[in-house]
């Protein structure tokens with residue numbers, strides 16, 4: 001199987017690594033709107049695999065085989081893909097435009113499946129105006145590690161496409177869970193409002209950043225605290241999903257925290273910009289309120 005992953009950011013590169021690690025996949029196109037962005041995504045994969053080699057969890061040969069399957073470039077290179085997984089920014093128009101263009105790129109393979117890694121948007125709306133159906137194939141960060149793939153059918157997604165995506169998820173070593181189309185599906189409908197509430201709790205002064213995170217880690221056995229996880233996901237993504245939940249439902253319980261909006265406007269997006277609720281400069285991870293004291 002040949003796979004094209006469109007978007008070489010955190011999710012796209014993790015998804016490309018996941019596919020390239022699967023025996024049934026012979027080639028993975030990792031694409032972005034400029035080759036240098038796609039190359040940067042491949043570098044992230046090389047770095048992740050190097051860590052595993054250093055830890056003695058992977059041989060250089062196995063890592064080389066994974067990297068050797070990944071071809072980087074602009075979206076137009078993916079002419080013979082069997083599956084396109086779109087993993088670009090969480091904006092409806094950008095995603096639709098990519099699918100529209102990919103219909104003309106994949107000229108060699110009319111059976112190619114189009115999937116979106118959208119974390120909250122309507123699959124039915126994504127497919128509207130396209131000749132091909134779209135299916136939701138939602139991975140979780142870090143994609144090579146997290147076991148779940150949410151599989152989402154839009155109103156016009158054929159059953160056989162949904163079943164094929166579930167089969168592919170199993171071949172990747174993941175557990176597919178089919179969910180109905182709804183804003184945020186299952187995980188993000190529950191997880192992202194929890195992170196938003198943690199931001200609210202912190203901004204009301206109920207506890208400091210380390211306190212909020214320790215409470216949830218030790219009190220609920222979560223591997224990461226909610227503020228740390230928000231930084232890890234990217235606060236721009238957290239805000240985008242809160243906005244989808246709020247706009248689609250009109251329910252005020254999904255109103256984004258004001259501090260979240262301010263941080264996104266100030267480009268304090270978390271790990272990817274080096275600062276969010278924590279400061280990641282110099283390889284450290286220090287709560288920003290602790291630094292201010």
Ligand code: CAA
Pocket residue numbers: 014017048049052055057118119139140141142144145146188191223224229233237
């Ligand atoms: N590639 C391959 N392996 C990787 C990896 C990568 N990119 N990143 C981590 N790993 C591996 C590590 O090598 C390690 O493997 P071993 O156990 O074999 O040594 C394992 O994963 C654990 O990693 P670490 O030892 O570095 O760190 P950790 O034990 O602290 O775990 C974590 C890190 C897996 C991220 C853990 O903290 C965790 O599960 N956090 C919660 C993540 C989460 O909730 N994700 C969902 C976010 S929501 C989302 O993604 C949806 C959305 O639409 C917004």
